[in-house]
Amino acid sequence: MGEINILELYPKARRDLAARKVGQAANRAAAKRFDREYFDGTREQGYGGYRYDGRWIPIARRIIEHYRLRAGDRVLDIGCAKGFLVKDLIDACPGLEVFGLDISDYALRNCHPDVRGRLVRGSVDALPFADRSFAAALAINVIHNLDRARCLKAIREIERIAPGRGYIQVDAYRDEAERDLFLDWVLTAETYGPPQFWRDMFAAADYTGDYYWTIIEADPEWVIGGGQKQ
Numbered sequence: 001m002g003e004i005n006i007l008e009l010y011p012k013a014r015r016d017l018a019a020r021k022v023g024q025a026a027n028r029a030a031a032k033r034f035d036r037e038y039f040d041g042t043r044e045q046g047y048g049g050y051r052y053d054g055r056w057i058p059i060a061r062r063i064i065e066h067y068r069l070r071a072g073d074r075v076l077d078i079g080c081a082k083g084f085l086v087k088d089l090i091d092a093c094p095g096l097e098v099f100g101l102d103i104s105d106y107a108l109r110n111c112h113p114d115v116r117g118r119l120v121r122g123s124v125d126a127l128p129f130a131d132r133s134f135a136a137a138l139a140i141n142v143i144h145n146l147d148r149a150r151c152l153k154a155i156r157e158i159e160r161i162a163p164g165r166g167y168i169q170v171d172a173y174r175d176e177a178e179r180d181l182f183l184d185w186v187l188t189a190e191t192y193g194p195p196q197f198w199r200d201m202f203a204a205a206d207y208t209g210d211y212y213w214t215i216i217e218a219d220p221e222w223v224i225g226g227g228q229k230q
């Protein structure tokens with residue numbers, strides 16, 4: 001098990017921090033329903049349009065290489081949304097048995113056509129699968145949406161279905177400045193802290209898989225307000 005950034009090649013987001021602060025309470029409430037607003041509403045409510053653009057392809061290749069996945073192996077993407085990573089894993093390794101699980105009816109109803117029949121509705125803290133039933137279980141930016149008790153349960157569930165073969169990515173910050181940025185930007189996360197907070201959570205859950213964090217850093221490319229790039 002280890003700290004490994006499988007999402008290293010994921011493109012950096014452009015963020016308009018000022019716009020996100022407008023109507024934030026209502027946007028947070030809307031986002032937390034994980035319905036249309038969160039995926040395909042405005043950028044202030046969530047993704048501002050969650051569309052397939054191939055950005056997961058290099059990450060899918062990395063996952064296959066890291067976990068030495070082969071045709072016939074079973075992989076679960078937890079919090080799969082519209083199934084884009086599920087599609088790219090199958091395309092990158094024909095014969096790989098990839099499935100997705102998500103809490104969002106909307107995302108599953110609007111999934112990529114290539115993955116229809118492979119996605120199920122469920123929650124990461126109560127996975128409807130047998131012990132040791134997957135060669136890899138991925139949960140990218142999902143478990144921090146649960147409160148601390150459910151989050152711990154979720155980590156244990158991932159370990160149960162794929163012992164030592166999990167990859168969990170979570171929101172985190174390393175210092176006060178990053179914490180302030182995070183709190184301004186975040187819409188749905190309920191459990192968060194610095195990397196050591198997460199290491200302790202993983203240890204408390206007897207987790208033996210891999211993990212890493214998503215950290216929101218100040219970026220000169222960000223739009224800070226008024227629609228102007230600064």
Ligand SMILES: C[S@@+](CC[C@H](N)C(=O)[O-])C[C@H]1O[C@@H](n2cnc3c(N)ncnc32)[C@H](O)[C@@H]1O
Pocket residue numbers: 034078079080081082101102103104107122123124125139140141142145146
């Ligand atoms: C930040 S998105 C990440 C989606 C995808 N993994 C990605 O990285 O693009 C969080 C996803 O977790 C899903 N989700 C939220 N709570 C969940 C839960 N309790 N169990 C399973 N999925 C959940 C949401 O519907 C959403 O699709």
